[in-house]
Amino acid sequence: MYDAIAALMTIVFFTAAFTYLHACEQLRTRPRND
Amino acid sequence: MSLNGWLQITLFIALILLLAQPIGTYLTRVFERRKTFLDPLLVPCERLLYRLTGIKPEQEMRWTGYVSAMLVFSASTMLLTYLVERLQHWLPLNPQHLANVEAALALNTAVSFTTNTDWQSYSPESTMSYLTQMLGLATHNFWSAAVGMALAVAFIRGIARRETHTLGNFWVDLTRATLWVLVPLSIVLSLVLVSQGVVQNLRPYDTVKLMEPQKVTTPDGKTSTLTTQTIAQGPVASQEAIKMLGTNGGGFFNTNSAHPFENPTPLSNFLEMLAIFLLPAGLAISLGQMVGSPKHGWAVLAAMTVLWFANSALFATVTTDASCGAVNSMHDSFMPLGGMIPMANILLGEIVFGGVGAGLYGMLVFVIMAVFIAGLMVGRTPEYLGKKIEAFDVQMSMLYLLIFPLIILGFSAVAVLMPNLGLSSLANHGPHGLSEILYAYTSATGNNGSAFAGLNANTPWYNLSLSVAMFFGRFLMIVPMLAIAGNLAGKKIVPASAGTFPVTTPLFTTLLVGVILIVGALTFFPALSLGPILEHLLLRAGASF
Numbered sequence: 001m002y003d004a005i006a007a008l009m010t011i012v013f014f015t016a017a018f019t020y021l022h023a024c025e026q027l028r029t030r031p032r033n034d
Numbered sequence: 035m036s037l038n039g040w041l042q043i044t045l046f047i048a049l050i051l052l053l054a055q056p057i058g059t060y061l062t063r064v065f066e067r068r069k070t071f072l073d074p075l076l077v078p079c080e081r082l083l084y085r086l087t088g089i090k091p092e093q094e095m096r097w098t099g100y101v102s103a104m105l106v107f108s109a110s111t112m113l114l115t116y117l118v119e120r121l122q123h124w125l126p127l128n129p130q131h132l133a134n135v136e137a138a139l140a141l142n143t144a145v146s147f148t149t150n151t152d153w154q155s156y157s158p159e160s161t162m163s164y165l166t167q168m169l170g171l172a173t174h175n176f177w178s179a180a181v182g183m184a185l186a187v188a189f190i191r192g193i194a195r196r197e198t199h200t201l202g203n204f205w206v207d208l209t210r211a212t213l214w215v216l217v218p219l220s221i222v223l224s225l226v227l228v229s230q231g232v233v234q235n236l237r238p239y240d241t242v243k244l245m246e247p248q249k250v251t252t253p254d255g256k257t258s259t260l261t262t263q264t265i266a267q268g269p270v271a272s273q274e275a276i277k278m279l280g281t282n283g284g285g286f287f288n289t290n291s292a293h294p295f296e297n298p299t300p301l302s303n304f305l306e307m308l309a310i311f312l313l314p315a316g317l318a319i320s321l322g323q324m325v326g327s328p329k330h331g332w333a334v335l336a337a338m339t340v341l342w343f344a345n346s347a348l349f350a351t352v353t354t355d356a357s358c359g360a361v362n363s364m365h366d367s368f369m370p371l372g373g374m375i376p377m378a379n380i381l382l383g384e385i386v387f388g389g390v391g392a393g394l395y396g397m398l399v400f401v402i403m404a405v406f407i408a409g410l411m412v413g414r415t416p417e418y419l420g421k422k423i424e425a426f427d428v429q430m431s432m433l434y435l436l437i438f439p440l441i442i443l444g445f446s447a448v449a450v451l452m453p454n455l456g457l458s459s460l461a462n463h464g465p466h467g468l469s470e471i472l473y474a475y476t477s478a479t480g481n482n483g484s485a486f487a488g489l490n491a492n493t494p495w496y497n498l499s500l501s502v503a504m505f506f507g508r509f510l511m512i513v514p515m516l517a518i519a520g521n522l523a524g525k526k527i528v529p530a531s532a533g534t535f536p537v538t539t540p541l542f543t544t545l546l547v548g549v550i551l552i553v554g555a556l557t558f559f560p561a562l563s564l565g566p567i568l569e570h571l572l573l574r575a576g577a578s579f
Contacts, residue, residue: 010109010112013509024433
C-alpha cells in the first residue's frame with residue numbers, strides 16, 4: 001500500500017511545484033497600474 | 035574552551051578565507067565557460083555527453099524553463115533511487131543479502147538525497163546494499179550539489195545580466211558543476227582519506243572474535259554472551275569525499291563521521307570540515323566576480339563568517355558551561371542551550387555558509403531584504419547592484435522567507451498535537467521532546483539532514499511528513515528565488531547616485547547580519563522558548579527530561 005502512497009505523494013509534490021511555478025510567473029507578468 | 039580549540043577555529047577560518055579566492059576564480063571560469071586547466075581532459079567528455087543526450091549547450095533558458103528542467107531532472111533521479119532501494123535484494127552488490135527497503139522509508143530516503151538533505155531514518159550498514167549506497171545515494175550527493183551550484187549561478191546571472199530574459203542552460207551548468215568541480219575534488223579528497231585509513235572495498239562484512247567476551251542483557255531480560263563482532267565494510271572513501279564537498283551529510287555508517295572508517299584521524303577530521311565550507315565560500319567570491327563587484331562577494335562572505343564566528347563563540351561558551359566540548363556527538367546529549375545552537379544555525383535559513391549553492395542563494399534573498407530595508411530607511415526605491423528592487427522582487431523574497439517557518443512550525447505543531455503519530459516514538463517528553471521534534475522538521479525543511487537523536491523517525495508518520503517537509507523546503511523555496519532572478523535579469527541598470535546604498539561596505543555587512551538575526555529571532559523565538567530555553571530554566575530549578 002505504501003508504494004501507492006509514495007507514488008501519489010510524488011505526483012502531488014511535482015504537480016504542486018509546477019503549479020506554484022506557473023502561479024509565480026503569472027504574478028510576475030500581470031499588468032500593473034503602478 | 036581551550037587554547038587548542040581556539041587555535042583550531044582560527045586556523046580553520048583562515049584557511050577557508052585563503053582558499054575562497056582561488057576556488058571562487060576557478061568556479062567563475064567554469065560557469066562562464068572560460069578556459070581552465072582541466073579543459074583538454076573534460077571538454078571531449080562534455081561534448082560527448084551533449085551529443086548523446088541531444089542537449090544544445092548554446093540554447094539559453096528563461097527562469098521558468100530553468101526551474102522546469104531542474105524539476106524534471108530531480109523527479110527522474112528521485113524515481114531511480116526509489117526503485118533501486120525497493121529492488122536491492124534482487125540486484126547485484128549486496129553481499130549481506132539485505133532485504134528490499136520498506137516503501138515509506140524508501141520514499142523518505144529518495145526525497146532526502148534528492149533534496150541534498152540526507153536525513154537518514156535508518157541505519158545504513160544494516161539497511162542499504164553497496165549498490166544502493168553507490169547508485170542510489172552517492173550519485174545524489176553529486177547531483178544535488180551540482181543542482182545547488184547551478185541554481186546559485188543562475189541567480190547570479192539574473193543579477194549580472196541586463197534587459198534579457200534568460201539565465202543560462204540548466205543542463206550545461208549541471209554538467210560543468212559535476213565534471214569540472216565535484217568529480218575532480220572528490221577524487222583528490224577520496225585518495226587523501228584512503229591514506230588516512232578510510233576503507234574502500236566491496237567485500238562482505240568482517241566477523242571478528244572478541245578478545246574479551248561481553249555479557250549483554252536484552253530488553254526482555256534475557257542474558258547472553260557475545261563472542262564475535264560484525265565490522266561493516268564498503269566503498270566508504272569515495273562517498274565520504276562527496277558527502278562533505280557537496281554538503282550532503284548522509285553517513286555511510288549509522289554513526290556518520292564519528293565512525294573510525296569514515297573519519298579516522300585528526301587530519302581527516304580537519305580536511306572533512308574544510309571540504310564542507312570550501313565550495314560555499316568560493317561561490318561567494320564568484321558572486322562578486324560575476325556581477326563585476328568583487329568587493330560585494332567579500333562583503334557577503336564576511337557576513338557568513340561573522341555569523342559563523344559568533345555561533346562558534348556562543349557554542350564554545352555553552353559547551354564550556356556544560357563541560358561538553360565534543361563536536362561529533364549527538365545533539366540530544368548537549369545541555370539545553372548547547373543543543374539550541376545547531377538548531378538556530380539551521381533556523382537562520384542555512385545561510386551561514388549553508389549548502390553548496392543553496393547557502394548563497396538563500397543569502398542573496400536576505401541581501402534583497404537588507405537592501406529593501408535600507409531603501410525604506412532613506413525613502414528611496416531600493417537598488418541592488420544597479421537593479422531597482424520592486425514589488426514583485428520583495429513579494430517573492432517574502433514568500434521564500436515565509437515558506438520556511440510555515441513548514442517547520444506547522445508540522446511541529448501537528449506532530450505535538452497527535453499523540454499516536456508524533457509523540458509515540460519520542461524518547462523524551464516535556465520541552466526536551468519538543469526540541470527533538472522541532473529539530474527534526476527544522477533539519478528536514480532546511481535540507482540539513484542532521485538529527486537531534488532521541489526521536490525514532492522511522493515510522494510511517496515521520497517518514498512521510500518529513501518527506502513533505504524536505505521536498506517543499508527545497509523546491510518551493512527555489513521557485514520564488516529563481517523568479518526573482520528571472521525578473522532581475524530583465525531590468526535595466528540604473529547608474530549609482532548619492533542615494534544608492536553601497537553593498538560593498540562593512541555597514542552593508544552589518545545590516546545584512548542584523549536582518550538575518552532579527553528575521554530568525556522574531557520567527558522562531560516563541561518555539562525555542564518553549565523548547566530548549568524552557569528546558570534550560572527548568573534544569574536550573576532541578577527538573578530534567
